[in-house]
Amino acid sequence: MTEIRLVLKADGTTEPFDSSKLKNSLTKSDASDVLANEITAKIEKNLKKVTSTDEIYKTAYKLLKKTKNKTAARYSMKRTILDMGPTGFPFEKFVAKIFAEKKYKTMVGIMLDGFCTDHEIDVIAEDEDDLLFCEVKFHNDLKTKTDTRVALYVKARFDDLKEKEYDLFDKRMKPTKGIVITNTGFTTSAEKYAKCVGLGMISWDYPKKGNLYDLIAETKLQPITSLTTLSKNDKKRLIEEGIIVCRDLLSNKQILSTIGLGKNKSNKILTEAKEVCSY
Amino acid sequence: MTEIRLVLKADGTTEPFDSSKLKNSLTKSDASDVLANEITAKIEKNLKKVTSTDEIYKTAYKLLKKTKNKTAARYSMKRTILDMGPTGFPFEKFVAKIFAEKKYKTMVGIMLDGFCTDHEIDVIAEDEDDLLFCEVKFHNDLKTKTDTRVALYVKARFDDLKEKEYDLFDKRMKPTKGIVITNTGFTTSAEKYAKCVGLGMISWDYPKKGNLYDLIAETKLQPITSLTTLSKNDKKRLIEEGIIVCRDLLSNKQILSTIGLGKNKSNKILTEAKEVCSY
Numbered sequence: 001m002t003e004i005r006l007v008l009k010a011d012g013t014t015e016p017f018d019s020s021k022l023k024n025s026l027t028k029s030d031a032s033d034v035l036a037n038e039i040t041a042k043i044e045k046n047l048k049k050v051t052s053t054d055e056i057y058k059t060a061y062k063l064l065k066k067t068k069n070k071t072a073a074r075y076s077m078k079r080t081i082l083d084m085g086p087t088g089f090p091f092e093k094f095v096a097k098i099f100a101e102k103k104y105k106t107m108v109g110i111m112l113d114g115f116c117t118d119h120e121i122d123v124i125a126e127d128e129d130d131l132l133f134c135e136v137k138f139h140n141d142l143k144t145k146t147d148t149r150v151a152l153y154v155k156a157r158f159d160d161l162k163e164k165e166y167d168l169f170d171k172r173m174k175p176t177k178g179i180v181i182t183n184t185g186f187t188t189s190a191e192k193y194a195k196c197v198g199l200g201m202i203s204w205d206y207p208k209k210g211n212l213y214d215l216i217a218e219t220k221l222q223p224i225t226s227l228t229t230l231s232k233n234d235k236k237r238l239i240e241e242g243i244i245v246c247r248d249l250l251s252n253k254q255i256l257s258t259i260g261l262g263k264n265k266s267n268k269i270l271t272e273a274k275e276v277c278s279y
Numbered sequence: 280m281t282e283i284r285l286v287l288k289a290d291g292t293t294e295p296f297d298s299s300k301l302k303n304s305l306t307k308s309d310a311s312d313v314l315a316n317e318i319t320a321k322i323e324k325n326l327k328k329v330t331s332t333d334e335i336y337k338t339a340y341k342l343l344k345k346t347k348n349k350t351a352a353r354y355s356m357k358r359t360i361l362d363m364g365p366t367g368f369p370f371e372k373f374v375a376k377i378f379a380e381k382k383y384k385t386m387v388g389i390m391l392d393g394f395c396t397d398h399e400i401d402v403i404a405e406d407e408d409d410l411l412f413c414e415v416k417f418h419n420d421l422k423t424k425t426d427t428r429v430a431l432y433v434k435a436r437f438d439d440l441k442e443k444e445y446d447l448f449d450k451r452m453k454p455t456k457g458i459v460i461t462n463t464g465f466t467t468s469a470e471k472y473a474k475c476v477g478l479g480m481i482s483w484d485y486p487k488k489g490n491l492y493d494l495i496a497e498t499k500l501q502p503i504t505s506l507t508t509l510s511k512n513d514k515k516r517l518i519e520e521g522i523i524v525c526r527d528l529l530s531n532k533q534i535l536s537t538i539g540l541g542k543n544k545s546n547k548i549l550t551e552a553k554e555v556c557s558y
Contacts, residue, residue: 116475117427117468148396153431156438160431160472189396193439196395 005047007056010143019044022056028213029077031064039063065228076226077216078142078204081183083225083235088138090239092122094223095136095181097245099125101219104132105169114160123181126169130176132200133158137182146182146203151190154180155197183212222246222276229272234259246277284326286335289422298323301335307492308356310343318342344507355505356495357421357483360462362504362514367417369518371401373502374415374460376524378404380498383411384448393439402460405448409455411479412437416461425461425482430469433459434476462491501525501555508551513538525556 005017019040026036043059061076084090096106104125111120123134135154137146158178165172179200180186186194186203194201204212216222223245225235237259243249249256250273256266284296298319305315322338340355363369375385383404390399402413414433416425437457444451458479459465465473465482473480483491495501502524504514516538522528528535529552535545 117472119427148398149432152435152439153428156431156435159435160476193396197439 003049005044006050008050008052010053014050017044017047017051022060026060026064029064035064035067077213077223078183080223080226081212082140082142083232084183084223084239084244085138085140088136090244091138091183092136093242093244094221095134096123096125097221098215098219099123099132101221102215103127107168112161112166113164114157115163116160119157119161124168126171126173131166131168131173132177132179133161133175134179134181137180139182139184142184145185145187146180146190147187148190148193150180151186151194151197151199151201154178155194155199158199181212220277224249224273226276227269227272229265229269234261234269246273249273250277282328284323285329287329287331289332293329296323296326296330301339305339305343308343314343314346356492356502357462359502359505360491361419361421362511363462363502363518363523364417364419367415369523370417370462371415372521372523373500374413375402375404376500377494377498378402378411380500381494382406386447389447391440391445392443393436394442395439398436398440403447405450405452410445410447410452411456411458412440412454413458413460416459418461418463421463424464424466425459425469426466427469427472429459430465430473430478430480433457434473434478437478460491499556503528503552505555506548506551508544508548513540513548525552528552529556 006014007017008014022043023036023040026039027033031039039060042063043056046059081091081094084094092108096108099106104127106126107124109120109122110124111118121133122136123132125132125134135150135157137150139146155178158175162175162178165174177198177200179202180194181202182204184203186201186206191201191206193199201207202210202212202215224230224238224243227235227246230238238249238255241255241259243252243255250270253266253270256269257263261269285293286296287293301322302315302319305318306312310318318339321342322335325338336358360370360373363373371387375387378385383406385405386403388399388401389403390397400412401415402411404411404413414429414436416429418425434457437454441454441457444453456477456479458481459473460481461483463482465480465485470480470485472478480486481489481491481494503509503517503522506514506525509517517528517534520534520538522531522534529549532545532549535548536542540548
């Protein structure tokens with residue numbers, strides 16, 4: 001009988017290693033069944049008594065990268081978004097781009113007068129039926145969950161705004177829904193509360209369908225932080241210039257020389273960007 | 280013509296030195312008119328081109344201390360409360376003691392089921408007419424103001440609790456009011472919002488009557504952190520033992536030997552505590 005191997009999760013708890021979970025996460029990121037099986041088997045063979053999810057992730061990423069750059073980039077999306085920090089503003093812009101890709105009209109960082117006081121709305125998204133007011137919570141640490149307090153203040157803020165009409169996007173309308181969007185997760189209590197009061201919540205893997213991972217996969221928006229040919233500093237410079245996703249870079253290629261990169265380096269970056277954007 | 284002397288405030292802005300403001304703050308803390316004039320004149324004479332409020336405060340405190348320990352202790356109340364940190368728990372207990380002194384029944388740190396989810400209430404205070412649910416926000420920095428987000432989440436939390444009845448203090452009743460209590464100040468927007476939705480707010484100097492300063496003066500509760508004969512470490516030990524105000528110490532004198540202080544030292548401390556508690 002083989003000994004049970006434990007996985008140490010980000011929240012400090014452990015659970016037995018489950019090879020099907022790892023395999024699923026790999027196939028979900030476009031790895032073929034054969035490749036996913038192969039990588040899972042390799043990792044399982046080398047597990048210690050207790051291995052952190054972080055270690056497992058990093059090993060899987062390395063193995064993926066050896067075979068398929070595109071799949072590895074996608075698998076590492078959670079970290080890629082983390083690399084948009086330390087401020088939350090690039091992630092806000094990224095969220096607005098997701099909505100824009102889904103045919104919403106969007107605005108970022110807008111102050112609006114509520115019934116009692118004024119509020120800053122991180123992302124406003126409008127289509128024919130809906131006017132969504134989104135609070136975007138970016139955490140620099142995957143262990144930090146967005147908690148009930150956030151859900152509570154977004155609810156109270158939405159209450160203060162919902163009865164008024166706003167002139168936005170050449171239209172006059174009331175907001176239809178408040179949404180909290182985070183790059184990490186929600187506490188159980190926050191999910192429970194939000195569901196109960198009708199507040200929208202989107203995290204990396206919540207709700208089961210239409211979560212952040214699904215939205216990125218669906219819109220095929222790849223943050224530039226996923227490009228391995230870019231240094232940390234280059235990424236920072238590009239984000240400051242408003243280049244958030246690979247597509248921004250491909251439609252604005254000269255930006256690379258603007259931030260001081262040579263021709264050779266730029267070509268390598270553009271080649272990777274094309275590969276990553278093509279799925 | 281004398282040159283204008285500037286005061287550098289905690290928020291980084293400056294304003295011309297106003298002797299009447301300093302004098303007022305001194306008389307408000309029980310200094311006689313004569314003493315307040317004397318100290319104000321001394322400070323005014325020694326002002327630099329730009330002097331921080333902090334420096335002015337410290338000099339005034341030193342001058343007061345030379346003459347009257349009791350008045351100095353009161354003048355330094357804002358800092359005294361700051362010394363209750365770094366955690367907010369001693370300040371929560373202190374707030375509960377204030378309510379108890381005003382004949383409320385109190386509880387600290389209680390979890391209650393709301394309509395949608397459960398919430399922790401920092402301080403619950405009940406008298407014949409009212410059941411107050413208080414959120415106590417302690418900041419370790421006087422510059423940090425309690426902002427609109429706090430007012431919003433306390434409002435939403437109160438909304439989630441207000442329609443339910445609770446068995447508290449051998450009675451079954453609905454909460455009558457939510458209150459935010461902080462040791463620093465509120466942003467203007469937070470005050471505006473709270474007033475508009477009927478949320479109670481108490482800070483060092485808000486509202487004009489019945490603020491934290493007034494409540495402390497009225498209940499004559501002196502935190503043990505105001506005792507100059509106690510070292511920082513002694514204060515910490517005493518707070519851990521549940522000794523929050525001078526009166527706790529006077530009714531539990533043997534605690535000083537419990538935390539390892541000698542007879543001489545203990546006598547000095549008790550003498551000061553008696554003096555400070557006697558006003």
